[in-house]
Amino acid sequence: MLRIGLLGAGRIGQIHGGNIAAQPAAGLVAIADALPAAAAALAAETGAAVASIEEILEDRSIDAVVIATPTDTHADLIEAAVRSGKAVFCEKPVDLDAARIRACLAVVAEAGVPLMIGFNRRFDPSFAALKARLDAGEIGALEMVTILSRDPAPPPLSYIERSGGLFRDMMIHDFDMARFLLGEEPVEVYALGSSLVDPAIGEAGDVDTAAVVLKTGGGRIVQISNSRRAPYGYDQRVEVHGEKGMLRAGNHHTTTVEAATATGYSRDPALAFFLDRYREAYQAELSVFIEGVVEGRALTPSGEDGLKAQILADAATLSWESDKPVRL
Amino acid sequence: MLRIGLLGAGRIGQIHGGNIAAQPAAGLVAIADALPAAAAALAAETGAAVASIEEILEDRSIDAVVIATPTDTHADLIEAAVRSGKAVFCEKPVDLDAARIRACLAVVAEAGVPLMIGFNRRFDPSFAALKARLDAGEIGALEMVTILSRDPAPPPLSYIERSGGLFRDMMIHDFDMARFLLGEEPVEVYALGSSLVDPAIGEAGDVDTAAVVLKTGGGRIVQISNSRRAPYGYDQRVEVHGEKGMLRAGNHHTTTVEAATATGYSRDPALAFFLDRYREAYQAELSVFIEGVVEGRALTPSGEDGLKAQILADAATLSWESDKPVRL
Amino acid sequence: MLRIGLLGAGRIGQIHGGNIAAQPAAGLVAIADALPAAAAALAAETGAAVASIEEILEDRSIDAVVIATPTDTHADLIEAAVRSGKAVFCEKPVDLDAARIRACLAVVAEAGVPLMIGFNRRFDPSFAALKARLDAGEIGALEMVTILSRDPAPPPLSYIERSGGLFRDMMIHDFDMARFLLGEEPVEVYALGSSLVDPAIGEAGDVDTAAVVLKTGGGRIVQISNSRRAPYGYDQRVEVHGEKGMLRAGNHHTTTVEAATATGYSRDPALAFFLDRYREAYQAELSVFIEGVVEGRALTPSGEDGLKAQILADAATLSWESDKPVRL
Amino acid sequence: MLRIGLLGAGRIGQIHGGNIAAQPAAGLVAIADALPAAAAALAAETGAAVASIEEILEDRSIDAVVIATPTDTHADLIEAAVRSGKAVFCEKPVDLDAARIRACLAVVAEAGVPLMIGFNRRFDPSFAALKARLDAGEIGALEMVTILSRDPAPPPLSYIERSGGLFRDMMIHDFDMARFLLGEEPVEVYALGSSLVDPAIGEAGDVDTAAVVLKTGGGRIVQISNSRRAPYGYDQRVEVHGEKGMLRAGNHHTTTVEAATATGYSRDPALAFFLDRYREAYQAELSVFIEGVVEGRALTPSGEDGLKAQILADAATLSWESDKPVRL
Structure with missing residues (x-):
């Protein structure tokens, strides 16, 4: 034990x-x-x-x-x-x-x-299944990755001020997800950002709405979008396109209940709290860590994965600040 | 021509x-x-x-x-x-x-x-595709059929009084759909009916809400439900189960728009007007009639199909009146 | 404690x-x-x-x-x-x-x-939410209930022989669900059954495919269908119709992954194992029992609920055997 | 007339x-x-x-x-x-x-x-409804627009060579859609492109896979992605986010049939032919033209709209060629 x-x-x-x-x-x-x-x-x-x-x-x-x-x-x-x-x-x-x-x-x-970094989203059962099916060749060679992450509501301004900025604090998860899915490294980053959710975030020198495009050495393209606001829940989606088709994975809902009334068909908002949304992912990453240490296996995401995601976040921040693409 | x-x-x-x-x-x-x-x-x-x-x-x-x-x-x-x-x-x-x-x-x-009867629903592209895939063996031998038909709102009482009753006026479409899908004849009918939508319909000697079960000689089972009311549109669904799985087909919506707000995810009601819902079916049945006559092919649904659906409607009416299953 | x-x-x-x-x-x-x-x-x-x-x-x-x-x-x-x-x-x-x-x-x-009976499905978060929204009046007065339960595969014949038959062993859950949703008692039961999945089940005197219709004193109608086979997972659905619309709740899937390839769009089968499908329901019913005993509250489902579901199962069995509706 | x-x-x-x-x-x-x-x-x-x-x-x-x-x-x-x-x-x-x-x-x-330009997608019933609901304030102030267009398969190389390139030939529809939805003009364009579908397209000096980000004067962000290949049909989707939520509209399918078998749940590919996908849009734009001329109304999309979309396409082409964002 x-x-x-x-x-x-x-x-x-x-x-x-x-x-x-x-x-x-x-x-x-x-x-x-x-x-x-x-x-x-x-x-x-x-x-x-x-x-x-x-x-x-x-x-x-x-x-x-x-x-x-x-x-x-x-x-x-x-x-x-x-x-x-x-x-x-x-x-x-x-x-x-x-x-x-x-x-x-x-x-x-x-x-x-051994050192393992807690990029929990790799262990979400749906994202992990998508990755496994991608690796199994279900859609052939990968061409494009689209990742969307929207938080239900912005954190306190005091948190944002110490966070390193949206690209390092929030989008870093998406940079790791992109690397996880791509199978090769991005070589170019371009970032756009705005403060549309709360002007105070902009005044604090950060953005609350952002889009990034990445390109790999092999010409694969990644689109990432982030927002600090999503009134309908915690919005976390991945869609990948390859030569044979598409795989996508999305949000979780509390129930399967659907209503149909005179105003139309409706269902629950998405789960709003990240600890609910990623409950199974948090369990799974600890299992992988424990089993990996016990059995002496290499641990992933590694410290190197942590470094590379941070480099992408830095590049995106620089791209946003300079309004130029950044080559890696 | x-x-x-x-x-x-x-x-x-x-x-x-x-x-x-x-x-x-x-x-x-x-x-x-x-x-x-x-x-x-x-x-x-x-x-x-x-x-x-x-x-x-x-x-x-x-x-x-x-x-x-x-x-x-x-x-x-x-x-x-x-x-x-x-x-x-x-x-x-x-x-x-x-x-x-x-x-x-x-x-x-x-x-x-040649004589052809206008049971238009057989020609709905989705129901026709479901039938073709059933015949192609996609779900193996058929075991159970479930048909749901709900009108947006009841017709005028004057219409209901001359209609022959819900089983003959409305459910006759579902009896034909059941025969279309089954590939063998029902041998037993049991019907339940109530007046829940408008008491005046009950006072006129008819029902506005009904459920029927049918059984074929081969033991296949059919469930039909009807209502004269569906506030969310014209609800027309078919679901069939076989040894290898299920096929189902459902409603049409005006647009593909989906909204997500603090109250949840929502989409349009179903198309509410039968002439919109079955527009393509009305076109297709006339094509089949015209081509069939020109090319001298046997026409389906035939007069015999019209008779057999009527016999099922009569049996359902009798079953409802007598509260006993009726054997055919 | x-x-x-x-x-x-x-x-x-x-x-x-x-x-x-x-x-x-x-x-x-x-x-x-x-x-x-x-x-x-x-x-x-x-x-x-x-x-x-x-x-x-x-x-x-x-x-x-x-x-x-x-x-x-x-x-x-x-x-x-x-x-x-x-x-x-x-x-x-x-x-x-x-x-x-x-x-x-x-x-x-x-x-x-206090005595509480383990009808776990009442505690499924989706079915419980559907019931709560029904009680809150979201679709007005209830008119029709449709319950579908299909097991992934039949149990061993030895189990079936001691089970009391499909209506008592399997459909009893659906009778309880019907009573849970209706808010009034069924007064009439009619049952159809066939052996379509495995002839040995028929030879053992039981059915593996069945449909039941119930009617309450107030004229509400219930449709129940059961099968001992569902190749695409454990199929458990409830749909209720009222004067203002419909509420329905359905199956659970392992992941949210959707694929789109030349053959179309596809997603996972339904969860196949009842202990996975109802994991949260089993947790919730024990919580309710424990809290109820500690706080001295009346426990539901009660022994009386167990008795009434059994009476419906007996009536359905008798109806199937006699091919007549049974009044309660 | x-x-x-x-x-x-x-x-x-x-x-x-x-x-x-x-x-x-x-x-x-x-x-x-x-x-x-x-x-x-x-x-x-x-x-x-x-x-x-x-x-x-x-x-x-x-x-x-x-x-x-x-x-x-x-x-x-x-x-x-x-x-x-x-x-x-x-x-x-x-x-x-x-x-x-x-x-x-x-x-x-x-x-x-009067002059009207045939940007047919504005007249697609779903995209038009999305725009109307956006204008009606259903999701509050607009923050982000995501547009995806994927053709089923690339056109002949001879066509591509005379087409002006993907940004002018294919993405111009998306630039018009972006302008249609935004309510203000983009002021900055950055484009990435690759040849992943067919190397011959790259050798001809064009791309077959591309992503563009736009930013407006008000800080709104647009993501556009294009591919000359989509094995599952003609993929045409729009998603917009605002302060109160999201609206999205998507693909059309031939039928509503869904199958569930041991391999999972599946439905039809998307409609593959643009004339099927946009049949209603082509009808509607002519109606608008005819009614507009007859009644002397200003026509939209105007020649100016055609010019502005072309300017965005030129800017995207230049951005892709120079690998720099282009300001307008």
Whole structure:
């Protein structure tokens, strides 16, 4: 059984904690959080102990850590954890700065322990099935990828100000999804952005509505669109076109109920909360991490995947700022 | 070119008149109607002449007639037309009385000219495609048929009082659809009916909501449901189950527009008017009649099909009245 | 915390055991099964103790039992449990014989403890939402209910022979669903059945394909269809019509992936396994039981609901055997 | 009755000819084509006379002309027609060169007669309904437009070589659709293109797969994607997002039939032929032209609309060639 320590017991840490505790092949043994009450509450629920980060890293009986702390602590904690010989699952992103990610990955490489990054959407059953069918050749050679992500509503302005901007904070998931699906690297990025949802976001130097096009060395084309607003739920769709046709995957709804009345046919909004939408994805990524560590397999998405998505996010940000395409 | 006379220039006669005029293989040469103005208007639109029924039947240059007059004239006009050697397309039903239909069909048989009955739904592109795929074995041996027909709103009470009742007036289409799909004859009928839409319909001795189950000699089962009310449009659906799966066909909508807002996803009501819903079916049945007569092919649905649907409607009516299953 | 003993650790007992263990307001304290290994395996997984039925019933610290043993033990175990003062959740049916159910319910009434029957489909989120919207008046007064249930494949013949027949074993769920939705009692039942899936089922005196129509005192009409075969998954649909429109709820699919190729558009089969299809329903019914017992609320579906569904199943069986409608 | 002369009796001319002939408010009086047999065949079908272009333009009894000749004749014919005082409906584009279009529009302005350009997609019932609902405020202020157009298969290479390139030949429809929906002008264009469908298209200096992003002065964003291949039919979709939600409209299918078998649920490919897909749109645009001329209303899409779409197509072509965004 893989003994796991959890660093961070906030919203996403609670999800990971519950998922670890439910894994037969793993045990959640210790939880650290800057807020002792948060750690204690999750510990009570899962049967784990409360500990400090240092205690967890020094505990030789702990095989792996799951990092769900604030972004600006990720790189330091990854380095400390791999130096203490622990396998690491870290929430995205490793860091908002690509140079810092590179330095961190060098430490990971030297330590020779596995690192996996939490790009959860790869593990959504529908997106994963789409990828598997694409790889199986169902639509032949891939030509075009379209990814749409729209959040139900913008986060607080205080969050946006520290987020690194929409391209790094929100669209980074879509950059990873694009790389996941493409099978080759983008070589060019062009980004457009606007502040249409809330002028305060624009005044804070960010955008809330954006479109990016990518092109790969092989000429494949990717379209990505993002918005901080979607009144009908959390809108998350992928559509890929190949020589033999199309595959697409979309939103989840609470029920299958359809009504038909004098005004027409109607059904539920999409699930509005990302933890509901990606519940199975969060479970699956932890399973993959745990099984991968236990069986000594290479872990994907890797630190390198984290770096490459960040480079795309940086390029998109630069493209938006300069209004020019950026070559990679 | 098949020269056709049209008897009846009311709502359905106008549809048939336009469809005949648009057929390259046929010409609409004369139109008769009890209301001279109706005949004249349609004649002006289609380039046909106005004539009396007698003139049309006596005109040796006319090859065929399309009968779209009131129901109680159908059997007499069929007999007169076939005696004058004309091929006949007659709107359903031949008559509300099975004995009268039998007598009429005997005259047709003696005359040796073709007769086709206007069960238009067989020619709906979706129902016809479903039938073709069923016959092609796509779902293997047929086991169960479910037919749903719901009118947008009840007709005037004056119409209902002369209609022969819901089972003969409305469900007769579904009995024909059941026979069309089954490939064997029902041997048992059980009917339930209620007056839930308008109490006046019940007071007039009829029902506005009904369900029928049929069973064939081979044990296949049919479910039919009817209502005189569907606020979301004209609801017309067929679903068939076989050993290898299911085929179903359904409603038409004006547009493909879908909206998603805070209240959910929505799309248009179903087309509400039967002449819109079955526009292509009305065109196709006339094509089949014209080509069939020109090429000397047997015409389906035949007079016999008209008789058998009527017998099922009578049996359903009797079952409802007696609250007992009726064996055929 | 409600302390619960589980009687029966087979397929459905394992589901209930896991769901009880995951409830914060309840504890699974003991498990009994005729096969000690089955009880031990589930006990190991959930942290419960292994015990005999007698030990569980005699243990005064246990507040409630969940009965998931073979059908022919249900009534006896309910009686024994309520006599020992325990609240009871029992899998459907109470018994295959209505008289035995009545006797059992008399014992329950005398004991004055709560009894809930496991008609899980009422707790499916989509069917429950449909019912709530119906009750909220979204489609006005109810007129017609259509329920379709098709199993992916027939059970072993040995099971069918002891099952009480399709109407009691399979359609009983649909009778309960009909009563759940109707808001009034059926007063008439007519049933048709055939053996189309497997002739051996017919030779064993049962049917594998069936259609039933029900009518209530208020004239509402219910259509039910069942088949022991559905190659495209576990097909479970409900559609209700009222004066203002329609509500319907349907199947679940593994993913949202849609493909479009030269042969057309396609998506996954329906979920094929009832424990997947009704996973959330099984969780919800145990929550309702546990909360209801803790808070002293009346439990639904009640023993009376179990009896009434059984009476409808008996009536349908009699109708099928006699080929006559049966009045209740 | 508006007397119309048709210039060009090829594939699209035949469509327009039939649609004019079916309009009660108009008459198709004369048809000219470089191939006399083509003109004669269509004349025989519609009852029009065969004439030369010159004869039609000189015939004072002819009120309007519909131009459906090859693209390189459009501007000259428009000029000749307006100089002879005839209202003009011209197939898109006016010309492949924006300067030539400007010069032509100056002649039209001087002549003071109406000119309408055949951007048929604006008249598709679904796209038109989407636009009407957008204008009615159903989703509030518009933020993002996504347009996808995929042809079933590439045209012959000989066609592509004379076409002006994908952005001018194919995407020009989408530029017009974008302008139709936006309500303000794009100020910036960035285009990516690849040759993924057929290398010969790339060798001919064109692309077969492309994505464009546009931005308006108000910050609204448009995504357009095109491909010369769609094995599942003619793929034509529009999706718009606003502050209150989304509206989208999509493809047409031959039937409503859905199958469910062991491999899943499936339905028809999309209609593959553009004349089927846009049948109603072609009818509607002629109606609008005829009614507009008769009633003296301003005609939309105007010559100016034709010019502006061409300018966007030129800008996209330049952006693709230079790999830089182009400001307008």
